Amino acid sequence: MNTTRSYRQRGLECTEYVIDVPLDHDRPGGEQLQVYAREVVDTTQPDASVLPRLVFLQGGPGGKGPRPVDRSGWLARALKDYRVVLLDQRGTGLSTPANRQTLPRRGTPADQAAYLSHFRADAIVRDAEVLRRELQGDEPWSALGQSYGGFCALTYLSYAPEGLREVFVTGGLPPLSATPDEIYQMTYTRAVEKNLAYFDRHPDDRDLCVRVVDHLRDHDVRLPTGERLSPRRFQGVGMRLGMRSDFDALHYLLEEAFVDGLSGPELSDTFLVGVGSAPFSSGPLYAVLHEACYCQGVASAWSAERVYTQRPEFALDPGTPFLFTGEMIYPYLFEEVPALVPLREVADLLAAKDDWPPLYDPDRLAANDVPVFAAVYYDDLYVAREFSLATAAAVGRLRPWITNEYEHDGLRTGNVLDHLLTLARQTP
Template sequence: MAAESSTLKASLQSIEAVRHQDKATRQDDGFLYQKLLFDCPMTYETTPGGKDTAWLEMSAELLYGRKGDDVQKILFTEKNVKDLLRTKKILVFLCGGPMDKNEANRNPTMNELLLDKGYWILFPDYRGTGQSKTYRDVPMGKPSRDNRIVPQQIGNKWYKKLRQTDIVRDLESVRRCLLGDKKWETLGQSFGGWVSLTYLSFHPQGLEKVRIAGGLAPFDNARDVYKSLFRLVIERNDDYYLKYTGDVQTVRKVVRWLAKKDMNRDSVVLPKGNLPEAGLLTAQRFLCMGRMLGARGTWEKIHDTLAAMESDIENDDTGNQLTDETLALYKHNDSWRIDDRPGYAVMHEAMYCVQDGSRSNWAAHDIAQKFSRQYWWVNCDLKQISAELEKRDGKLYFSGEMVYKFFFDTYGGLMDKELKEEAFALAEYKWPEKMYDDGQLSKNTVPVNAVSYKEDMHVDPVLSEQARKKFGNGSMNHELVGEGLEHAALRTHTNKVIDLLWRT
């Protein structure tokens, strides 16, 4: 800790006002924002000469009020922003992911409630996401030898430096830069809870209070986590088919049709858009729509997509076509958004590598074999699926939030050869740092309020309750709630979740 402390350094390089639109009306959303840009070390180790080799350009947005408030009169400058922040309650919102951008205007209701509680809210883009995707060989404030500082994109070689352990180093570096000795509070949603636990493990001195929504992370290894998650997803499939009983046969019909095309090397090609490669809608990729089962409010979208596909298959004379409208509907309802955030697939299983020396090794792909009655199709060759379908009756089970090897052959955003090679190398990589420090958490004194959901398909509430027991000194207040709340409840039931998190 002491040795690392000297490398936790960031410098504020620029500040500018930004505006966001309301997603529904496309009008100014009425909030006041400032964009802050920092230099953070890309690696927190140093070269033998003691100089950092690269500097991350880390972006964060500060939401500090509403249009018309007195604070609108504040003129922010690089010189006064630190003094202003040190007089305010600062809350850092840690978004879900991994590898997702942190949009400050994603949840206006939450923003309103937090402003009413007196917070200024910081929305940092984690390294490698959003507007934190570039680095430089020298800090922005220093000229290079030829007086040109050319930013470079964070590419595949940097994935080993994009986990929670380095994310929290960035956060703590920024806190020290902005606030000095003053602490701040955090609110972590989903993966933001993973980040919160890592922060509590290694840099608790920067935290005043921590709140976690649907993200009290499991301390188990990846395989044990997936054993739990597959069981939850199977239950959700059964619930879905109880509601939409006719979809049992519809899904079989669609999968049979897709599998036949796959077998004939004529897989459905999805619209390419701005991607370098067009994705393929194979039978396997189609059965990964089950990520949407995690929110019952989206089940109708699954049903509508199935109905559109069935209609196309039945009404096309050649039996060889899905309409552009149906393909667009599928892409719109594909909640993975991997083509927009390929790093999500690359880094997903890494967040379960909690011990030093652990590796993911395609854990979901492997554990699927232990649920062979439901997930026989995961490890099938595309040519085998048609034959297997003829042997098996009944329901076909959608998969949940599990990333498989075949994603890198079916999602256009993942088909880059170097990206695929890096993803497969990372699956074998032994992560050299543990994610959490059990000893530190057992003596934790930072107050933590966490809410987990009995009906969460993405984070097993049983494992969350086990995680709670890691905390000592009565520092963890964990509420397990039902009432129809699910993984995304901070967005869908914002008032309720905020009330729960601020109850004590």
């Protein structure tokens, strides 16, 4: 392990680490990757250097660790009790990158798909274990998993529980055995509920959305990055409905949708910038590996797209009441988004892969002895409560906190971590 540098900023002491890990942990002598992590300590805390460590497992997939600029939000609360390790999961941030620029160096699309098959939660957990042993030997550490990071935490409990002292999960208790189709059927149902809540609050926006779709159907509208804004791409903006911080922001975006141009109404630059801000360029693995996160021994076969065709309420046909979709990745994105277009064949191959290994061990989870404290958001658009509650009942020593006070971004916008830490300190 290399310590690249240490520095201080606004009450934080940051130390950066880079470790070498195998691409395939079952072949430790084979190709190596680099994984980056940043340890953060609160310089105002007495004896902060002797506090236990907490590793933060980022949402995603394909999300890099947060870049802290000061003591604020959930990090400020965590730093009262821990040294916090912010991990750049393999393929992201300052870890060895995986994107449209680097992947062609692997060779054919088949070679690239084989490479990316080693970028799921099972590999991320084994990377974390290499880092933990480098930092503190056999001593276990705590883990905080946000969203997809919670999926990783359950994989961690399945295959390396000896590395964990306690686990906190926010909006990320995954389905342990459901198929992608079962998951997306539930996710579309939750999306319908979110649409009803949104249009109940902003009833005039439904007709405005129909007007936007009609305009996009009749005009070649380009985003600031150059790609076409299609009706389906606009429909996907509904992903924001699962975040408290974005729910009403979507309304404010829509209210500036049109301006009067030389040839009549056109979509405003303000609107186009807002619609085009999806993180596919900075986090392409989010799209490429999204459905693979749910696959254990089955192919996704573009599950979200297939289920979409079975849900006529989401059709963009004239006369059909408009509905946004939610957190789904579709094949059309790999035809329209510049950061994804070169990865279309790779994505197709991954969607067809039917020999994904298991991500969870139900027997080991049932016998789990590591304390787990999990926030389950009752109205979560991204991780359906029905699956999360079933998982909570199936995992030993897991205490769920079920709340409708927060949305999927509760860790960032509320006192969710403080609540879970309080539960942990009150639990024998």
